[in-house]
Amino acid sequence: MPEPSKAEYVVGVDLGGTKILAGIFNTSYDSIGTAKVSTKAQRGVVTVISRIERCIRDAVDEADLNMKQVAGVGIGAPGAVDFGAGTVIFAPNLTGWKDVSLKKELEKQLGVPVFVENDANIAVLGVHVAELKAKPKHVVGIFVGTGIGGGLIINGEPYSGFNHTAGEIGHMVIDINGPKCGCGNRGCFEALASRTAIFQRIKAGVKDGEKTLLTDMLGPSLEDMRSGDLRKAIRRGDKFVSKIIEQTAEYIGIGVSNLVNIVGPEVVVLGGGVMEALSDEMMSVITKTAKDHAMPGTMKGVEIVASKLGDNAGITGAAVLARRQVK
Amino acid sequence: MPEPSKAEYVVGVDLGGTKILAGIFNTSYDSIGTAKVSTKAQRGVVTVISRIERCIRDAVDEADLNMKQVAGVGIGAPGAVDFGAGTVIFAPNLTGWKDVSLKKELEKQLGVPVFVENDANIAVLGVHVAELKAKPKHVVGIFVGTGIGGGLIINGEPYSGFNHTAGEIGHMVIDINGPKCGCGNRGCFEALASRTAIFQRIKAGVKDGEKTLLTDMLGPSLEDMRSGDLRKAIRRGDKFVSKIIEQTAEYIGIGVSNLVNIVGPEVVVLGGGVMEALSDEMMSVITKTAKDHAMPGTMKGVEIVASKLGDNAGITGAAVLARRQVK
Numbered sequence: 001m002p003e004p005s006k007a008e009y010v011v012g013v014d015l016g017g018t019k020i021l022a023g024i025f026n027t028s029y030d031s032i033g034t035a036k037v038s039t040k041a042q043r044g045v046v047t048v049i050s051r052i053e054r055c056i057r058d059a060v061d062e063a064d065l066n067m068k069q070v071a072g073v074g075i076g077a078p079g080a081v082d083f084g085a086g087t088v089i090f091a092p093n094l095t096g097w098k099d100v101s102l103k104k105e106l107e108k109q110l111g112v113p114v115f116v117e118n119d120a121n122i123a124v125l126g127v128h129v130a131e132l133k134a135k136p137k138h139v140v141g142i143f144v145g146t147g148i149g150g151g152l153i154i155n156g157e158p159y160s161g162f163n164h165t166a167g168e169i170g171h172m173v174i175d176i177n178g179p180k181c182g183c184g185n186r187g188c189f190e191a192l193a194s195r196t197a198i199f200q201r202i203k204a205g206v207k208d209g210e211k212t213l214l215t216d217m218l219g220p221s222l223e224d225m226r227s228g229d230l231r232k233a234i235r236r237g238d239k240f241v242s243k244i245i246e247q248t249a250e251y252i253g254i255g256v257s258n259l260v261n262i263v264g265p266e267v268v269v270l271g272g273g274v275m276e277a278l279s280d281e282m283m284s285v286i287t288k289t290a291k292d293h294a295m296p297g298t299m300k301g302v303e304i305v306a307s308k309l310g311d312n313a314g315i316t317g318a319a320v321l322a323r324r325q326v327k
Numbered sequence: 328m329p330e331p332s333k334a335e336y337v338v339g340v341d342l343g344g345t346k347i348l349a350g351i352f353n354t355s356y357d358s359i360g361t362a363k364v365s366t367k368a369q370r371g372v373v374t375v376i377s378r379i380e381r382c383i384r385d386a387v388d389e390a391d392l393n394m395k396q397v398a399g400v401g402i403g404a405p406g407a408v409d410f411g412a413g414t415v416i417f418a419p420n421l422t423g424w425k426d427v428s429l430k431k432e433l434e435k436q437l438g439v440p441v442f443v444e445n446d447a448n449i450a451v452l453g454v455h456v457a458e459l460k461a462k463p464k465h466v467v468g469i470f471v472g473t474g475i476g477g478g479l480i481i482n483g484e485p486y487s488g489f490n491h492t493a494g495e496i497g498h499m500v501i502d503i504n505g506p507k508c509g510c511g512n513r514g515c516f517e518a519l520a521s522r523t524a525i526f527q528r529i530k531a532g533v534k535d536g537e538k539t540l541l542t543d544m545l546g547p548s549l550e551d552m553r554s555g556d557l558r559k560a561i562r563r564g565d566k567f568v569s570k571i572i573e574q575t576a577e578y579i580g581i582g583v584s585n586l587v588n589i590v591g592p593e594v595v596v597l598g599g600g601v602m603e604a605l606s607d608e609m610m611s612v613i614t615k616t617a618k619d620h621a622m623p624g625t626m627k628g629v630e631i632v633a634s635k636l637g638d639n640a641g642i643t644g645a646a647v648l649a650r651r652q653v654k
Contacts, residue, residue, distance in 0.1 A: 080624045090624055138489050150589070154481055161591015162465050165625040168588040173581050173620065175503040176514070185620050187503070254500050261495040262477070262589060264488015293500065293512050297407045297417055298492040 007071040007112075009063075010322040011056050012126075014119060014314030015077045017041060017093035017146075020052055022059040023315035024070070027323075029130045031312065033063025041094045048094065049102065053109050072113040074322035075102065076122030076314045078149075080164045086116050089164060115325050119314055120167055121158040124151030126317025127269050127307045136266035136303075140259045142169065143272035143313075144252065147182075148190040152263065170194070174254055193251040195274050199225055201244050212240045227277035234281055242281075249282040253289025260294050260302060271307035279306035334398040334439075336390075337649040338383050339453075341446060341641030342404045344368060344420035344473075347379055349386040350642035351397070354650075356457045358639065360390025368421045375421065376429065380436045399440040401649035402429065403449030403641045405476075407491045413443050416491060442652050446641055447494055448485040451478030453644025454596050454634045463593035463630075467586045469496065470599035470640075471579065474509075475517040479590065497521070501581055520578040522601050526552055528571050539567045554604035561608055569608075576609040580616025587621050587629060598634035606633035 009032075014021040020039050023031040035058035037051050052075070060067060079091030086103020088094075106114045117125075124141030128134055139153035150169030152159045160166050170190035171183050178187025179197070191197055203222055206215060213233045218225055233241040256268050270279070270286070287304045307313055336359075341348040347366050350358040362385035364378050379402070387394060406418030413430020415421075433441040444452075451468030455461055466480035477496030479486045487493050497517035498510055505514025506524070518524055530549055533542060540560045545552055560568045583595050597606065597613070614631045634640055 092623070136489075154486070159481070159591075162463075162593040162629065163591055163625055163627050165622065166589065166591030168591075168622045168625055171588050171620075171622045172585045173501050176501055176578075176581065177504070183622065251503075254503065258499045258585075259589070261498050262493065262586070264486075264490055264493030264495075266489040293498075295492065295495045295498050295510065296419070298490055298495055300490050302489065 007069050009065060009070050010319045010326065011059060011070055011073045012315035012318030012320075012322065013052060013056060013073060013075040014122075014318060015039070015048075015052060015075055015094075016119070017078060020055045021311070021315050022052075022055040023312065023319065024059045024063045024065065025316070025319040025323075029316060029319060031315065033059050033061075033065070034315070035059040035062055039094070045096050045100055049105050050109075053106060056110065067110060067112060070112050072115065072322035072326035073106065073110065074122070074318035074320070074325075075106075075114065075116045076119035076318045077102065077116055078119045081116050081118045081160075082164055083115070083117050083160070086114065088116065113322075113326055115321050117158065117318075117321055118151070118160060118164065118167070120149035120151035121160055122151070122317035122321060123149070123271060123313040124153055124269065124317065125158050125320050126313045126315075127271065127309055128153050129320045130316045131307060131309055132267060132269070138263065138265040139267045139269060140263050140265040141269050141271065142252070142255065142259070144194060144270065144274040145272040146195055148194050148255075149272070150259075169255065169259065172255065172258060174251070174258065189251070189255045193248050193255065195227060198230070198244060198248055198274070201247075202230075202241065205240060205244070210240045213238045214241065227274050231277050231281065245278060245281050246285055249285035250289045252282065253286045254293055256286060256290035256304060257293035260290065260298050264298065265302065267303045267305065269305055269307050271309065271313050273311070275306055276310040334396050336392060336397050337646045337653065338386060338397055338400045339642035339645030339647075339649065340379060340383060340400060340402040341449075341645060342366070342375075342379060342402055343446070344405060347382045348638070348642050349379075349382040350639065350646065351386045351390045351392065352643070352646040352650075356643060356646060358642065360386050360388075360392070361642070362386040362389055366421070372423050372427055376432050377436075380433060383437065394437060394439060397439050399442065399649035399653035400433065400437065401449070401645035401647070401652075402433075402441065402443045403446035403645045404429065404443055405446045408443050408445045408487075409491055410442070410444050410487070413441065415443065440649075440653055442648050444485065444645075444648055445478070445487060445491065445494070447476035447478035448487055449478070449644035449648060450476070450598060450640040451480055451596065451644065452485050452647050453640045453642075454598065454636055455480050456647045457643045458634060458636055459594060459596070465590065465592040466594045466596060467590050467592040468596050468598065469579070469582065469586070471521060471597065471601040472599040473522055475521050475582075476599070477586075496582065496586060499582065499585060501578070501585065516578070516582045520575050520582065522554060525557070525571060525575055525601070528574075529557075529568065532567060532571070537567045540565045541568065554601050558604050558608065572605060572608050573612055576612035577616045579609065580613045581620055583613060583617035583631060584620035587617065587625050591625065593629060595629065595631045596634050597632070598636065598640050600638070602633050603637040
């Protein structure tokens with residue numbers, strides 16, 4: 001009989017367009033050490049891979065452990081990922097990432113098994129296992145940040161479809177004549193409800209003479225605005241920002257209703273930076289709008305919840321992915 | 328060893344709001360006898376169930392067979408269906424249908440096993456097995472008729488989600504400020520691209536003074552207009568109808584793109600009465616619009632096809648359902 005492995009920890013990595021997060025997790029999915037480095041995507045693929053490696057080693061060191069105690073590494077990457085091959089097929093926000101053998105490269109550098117999946121699928125897996133205790137069979141995850149990402153759990157497993165691109169909910173058109181999206185179409189979900197869209201509407205309003213506390217807080221050009229600033233403004237009674245956020249919550253509610261109608265999940269979980277900062281302000285409007293719009297019967301018993309994992313959903317899900325593969 | 332069953336045929340039933348279709352099928356899914364009766368939904372549940380029974384017996388008789396040669400019956404019903412329980416949970420187009428034990432009732436009357444599923448799921452199953460030879464793993468079916476229904480094949484199996492309502496694509500909002508839908512919302516897919524929506528746009532245009540051959544063909548009030556009339560008008564050079572149908576094809580293309588982004592299918596199959604009449608006129612615009620709108624990578628290798636089964640998709644799928652359960 002083989003001796004039980006002493007490598008009882010797993011590392012989860014969230015590879016983003018601007019930053020890389022890594023966390024080392026025990027068997028209960030408690031994070032016992034984390035690290036963060038900027039991605040420096042413009043420096044190209046080789047640099048980013050070595051920065052991922054450094055971030056992983058930093059997280060392990062942070063927990064006073066070493067790589068021999070790590071059974072495996074999971075990575076969530078922003079784009080289409082072929083899980084079986086361990087390659088990133090393409091990643092629009094990472095310069096030059098096309099058919100990159102991330103698994104193979106990192107395994108060479110780290111000497112442990114590496115597993116790669118799409119970041120939104122990974123995040124919803126993290127929420128599913130660590131927050132929902134893997135109970136619901138079908139889950140839709142909606143992550144609202146710079147853009148809007150989506151991840152699906154179908155029959156208890158992450159689902160990515162034929163081209164490994166399922167869950168690209170950010171480019172679901174919900175307003176055919178709406179504002180132009182970065183992708184070239186009009187009225188995509190993320191052109192209406194992402195942080196980028198919110199900030200654009202606020203800046204356009206200020207230009208048109210709308211009064212807001214944000215200009216007192218950040219100056220007239222609203223530099224370095226963050227989602228948390230909006231929360232502060234709303235709590236101090238800022239009517240303009242309240243209106244923009246309520247409108248955004250309605251858009252998200254319609255997105256939720258579309259996804260419930262199509263996918264039929266048991267739980268819809270909302271996460272990402274915007275939700276982390278503003279869920280108290282948005283959740284009741286999101287839920288009401290979704291229930292008003294969904295077809296009769298589709299919403300019965302369906303839970304719409306804000307994730308408590310926040311920015312850690314990605315690294316947690318990546319850890320779950322690694323743990324499932326190595327055990 | 329038990330003697331092999333002599334009941335080698337199965338019956339498929341398509342229960343619609345206005346008509347009931349039944350077909351008896353051999354093991355190769357060739358239809359060897361069909362029957363059709365009107366639903367008479369307004370007469371209530373008991374009447375409709377006895378009409379289903381009569382339609383089944385008529386189809387069996389049409390093929391010079393008897394019920395002893397039937398191994399099972401499959402039924403596609405328009406609404407939310409609990410396959411396991413064999414009940415129709417609700418069916419908006421059938422008066423009084425709420426928690427109806429259709430399986431149990433019909434088994435009592437027919438003496439053979441009965442299986443019930445949602446009609447759009449059944450139709451996509453029919454196309455998947457009889458037309459696509461069950462090859463693609465993930466399929467989205469879009470059925471454009473009076474309304475728009477959708478059915479999903481995920482990992483090779485019909486998928487209906489938590490509340491048995493997945494695939495309610497007709498009420499996906501794609502134009503938040505668009506025309507009012509029967510469901511109360513604005514800009515649902517079926518408020519833009521169903522036969523009902525097409526006819527409304529044509530009638531509104533005629534009221535506004537648009538010239539069309541349809542008024543010569545059907546009289547000024549366009550009574551008894553059918554999808555086939557639109558095809559005839561277009562082939563005779565009717566510019567107004569061409570424009571309406573092109574616009575409708577663009578809406579359908581955007582619906583396809585949304586569904587490809589979200590579900591990630593290998594094949595999108597379009598069926599229903601409108602597609603049966605107008606697929607030659609619409610398919611190239613649908614495909615182009617879908618490819619223009621979908622995210623890079625999501626459409627790679629994805630086929631968008633018009634079903635050749637037409638109105639028989641429902642009874643064929645119901646036969647497949649029955650066959651899979653009894654064999």
